[in-house]
Amino acid sequence: MKNKTIKVDYLARVEGEGALYLKIKDQKVSDVKLKIFEPPRYFEAFLRGRQFDEAHDITSRICGICPIAYQMSAIHAMENAFGVKIDGQIRALRRLLYCGEWIESHVLHIYLLHAPDFLGFDDAFQMAKDHGAAVERGLTLKKAGNDIVEFLGGREVHPVNVRVGGFYKTPSKKEFSALKEKLEKARDAAIETVRWTSEFSYPDFEMDYEFVALRHADEYPFNEGRIVSSRGLDIGVEDFESHFEETHVEHSNALHSYLKTGGNYFVGPMARYNLNFDKLSPLTREVALEVGLSPVCRNPFKSIIIRSLEVLYACDEAIRIIDEYEKPKVDAVEIEPRSGVGFGCTEAPRGLLYHRYEIDEKGFILDSKIVPPTSQNQNTIEEDLRHFVEPRLTLPDEKLQWQCEQTIRNYDPCISCATHFLKLEIERE
Amino acid sequence: MNQKPKIKLAVWKFASCDGCQLSLLNCEEELLTVAENIHIAYFPEATRSVTEGPYDLSLVEGSITTPHDAERIKEVRQISKNLITIGACATAGGIQALRNFQDVKDFTQIVYAQPEYIETLEKSTTIADHVQVDFELRGCPINKYQLLEVINAFLNERKPNVSPHSVCLECKLRGNICVMVAHGTPCLGPVTQAGCGAICPAYNRGCYGCFGPSESTNTKSMSNWLANLGVPQEEIKRMYRTFNADADEFKNAGGESDEK
Numbered sequence: 001m002k003n004k005t006i007k008v009d010y011l012a013r014v015e016g017e018g019a020l021y022l023k024i025k026d027q028k029v030s031d032v033k034l035k036i037f038e039p040p041r042y043f044e045a046f047l048r049g050r051q052f053d054e055a056h057d058i059t060s061r062i063c064g065i066c067p068i069a070y071q072m073s074a075i076h077a078m079e080n081a082f083g084v085k086i087d088g089q090i091r092a093l094r095r096l097l098y099c100g101e102w103i104e105s106h107v108l109h110i111y112l113l114h115a116p117d118f119l120g121f122d123d124a125f126q127m128a129k130d131h132g133a134a135v136e137r138g139l140t141l142k143k144a145g146n147d148i149v150e151f152l153g154g155r156e157v158h159p160v161n162v163r164v165g166g167f168y169k170t171p172s173k174k175e176f177s178a179l180k181e182k183l184e185k186a187r188d189a190a191i192e193t194v195r196w197t198s199e200f201s202y203p204d205f206e207m208d209y210e211f212v213a214l215r216h217a218d219e220y221p222f223n224e225g226r227i228v229s230s231r232g233l234d235i236g237v238e239d240f241e242s243h244f245e246e247t248h249v250e251h252s253n254a255l256h257s258y259l260k261t262g263g264n265y266f267v268g269p270m271a272r273y274n275l276n277f278d279k280l281s282p283l284t285r286e287v288a289l290e291v292g293l294s295p296v297c298r299n300p301f302k303s304i305i306i307r308s309l310e311v312l313y314a315c316d317e318a319i320r321i322i323d324e325y326e327k328p329k330v331d332a333v334e335i336e337p338r339s340g341v342g343f344g345c346t347e348a349p350r351g352l353l354y355h356r357y358e359i360d361e362k363g364f365i366l367d368s369k370i371v372p373p374t375s376q377n378q379n380t381i382e383e384d385l386r387h388f389v390e391p392r393l394t395l396p397d398e399k400l401q402w403q404c405e406q407t408i409r410n411y412d413p414c415i416s417c418a419t420h421f422l423k424l425e426i427e428r429e
Numbered sequence: 430m431n432q433k434p435k436i437k438l439a440v441w442k443f444a445s446c447d448g449c450q451l452s453l454l455n456c457e458e459e460l461l462t463v464a465e466n467i468h469i470a471y472f473p474e475a476t477r478s479v480t481e482g483p484y485d486l487s488l489v490e491g492s493i494t495t496p497h498d499a500e501r502i503k504e505v506r507q508i509s510k511n512l513i514t515i516g517a518c519a520t521a522g523g524i525q526a527l528r529n530f531q532d533v534k535d536f537t538q539i540v541y542a543q544p545e546y547i548e549t550l551e552k553s554t555t556i557a558d559h560v561q562v563d564f565e566l567r568g569c570p571i572n573k574y575q576l577l578e579v580i581n582a583f584l585n586e587r588k589p590n591v592s593p594h595s596v597c598l599e600c601k602l603r604g605n606i607c608v609m610v611a612h613g614t615p616c617l618g619p620v621t622q623a624g625c626g627a628i629c630p631a632y633n634r635g636c637y638g639c640f641g642p643s644e645s646t647n648t649k650s651m652s653n654w655l656a657n658l659g660v661p662q663e664e665i666k667r668m669y670r671t672f673n674a675d676a677d678e679f680k681n682a683g684g685e686s687d688e689k
Contacts, residue, residue: 011473013476013477017442039444039495039498040549041444041494041523041524042528045528045531046524046525046527046531050667051664051667057637057671061446061523061569063446063448064445064446064447067448108451113475122476123475123477124475125475125476126476126478128461140457143457146457154628154629154632155570155625157570158569158570158639161632163634167632168629168634169634402477405477
């Protein structure tokens, strides 16, 4: 059997609609396509003519799993356009909100979407029959993340409290006490999660990736920083489009991103971890070393351990922010729209999320561009599949297919995000 | 006691953000109980195992935006004894229905690098525009407790307890001060269906209508009140045209109709 085709018509346990097509000829992979058939939704098109303060609520609808990321990239881009810099407790609350999203989104992926691959179950419901305590722990931990988002934002999905300049309403210090108690328990559960995932068995697979993430002088990155890479890239957010390029390929309703100088690159938890290990909290670094994870990891299957470490970091950071919180004097600073271009780049759970908006003097959006993490990882996922599959061609088809799915799930791809846009770059050509 | 066979549940996705089906997985405290009592037969976001239809209950998220999806929803209907739509995309076309107010043909010419790669319909339409729907659950996103109520009602063969009244009533129940009366903040609460728990006013913000129009709503009066607060006509129209833009009561509200 020299030639064969592996098809997964509908990828499961990923967010959105995608498929995989692999063609093997003479014991070589001759074609790999991660197909995204999620229908395009044209966000950049209908953002035109909307007011600057509508963009974050509208773009949050690109993804129900990481709405905070869209809200944060959008408001930072707007504030950048208007020359506003937010500091102090409002800035801290935004970090706290992002902690909630990382916990909720990462734990969803760790326990409900990814761990079943390692333990040989079709889903977490089956897994719960043999690993009930672990699944319960995961659900409780996930809830702690959602509790942060609901407390600060009003609800878990598409929260309502964020605005350009700050929040509609900031909480008082004493309102935080119940949440803090939950987060202290969650932090313990997060440590358990790191230990649990570190005992899974991992395929021997490493690639020489170019990792790309934000890096900030004082903190592990959420909302701010320079865009850096493991091969020396170091640019401001406003230079993103000078260094990264997107192409529209036929098999996918999402654009593929490249580094103009180097081709494929890798965004997400593993990129952040490798480029910012020194900025993790002491507890997180200690637990990482305890489970034998070095400060640089190139095995994408181990992303589940790194996601667990980021959950631990997010719990730790959330508690720190709550401890240091004092209610700010104003909930939001006044915003005066002016014409200009604004750039925002934040670290969504799945990696770098870039927004750019051009605004007119009355605050209306003239043009926008959004580059979500999954479109940036698409080429890397395809490369992984190519290299992962070739030495394993003798595996039975069912097993090989499952391992291919797992290779894709390493990236926690959010296909709803990756397709939303499919368009606008176009006009600028 | 009679052991009834478990009902077979399927969860389907069309054009959407995944947030409404995620609401099921966000029922952290109830999820394992739901999974014990229901056979999750098709739910690709959560499981790779697939049990063939027919299904007793299908939850449908998303709107119809491609020729392929317009066919697929018919197949889903055929293999579903009951079909419930979840969320603003499925019940009102979603945010992507903003295309319905523009000339998509011209727009597509300008916008796509490779338009020939893309297959899309001119309009984003609701599930009920294509097939018969047994119940519509509103919201962008839906409220997870309402989702549990709908599933529970289905299991117990009763009508879901989901009120069609406006957000105003929920504000009163929550003890919110009326942001419109007290602060002059534009608020769509009077014309918006309840279900969210009146969260925006609770956070000092006007309702932005993400649950769509409430029953027998009066958008004309609403628009007058907004105009009296000094909201420009164009902005009033924009307020209605967000996540439920294609809902009948909202699409023509706030000005002359300029739909296609």
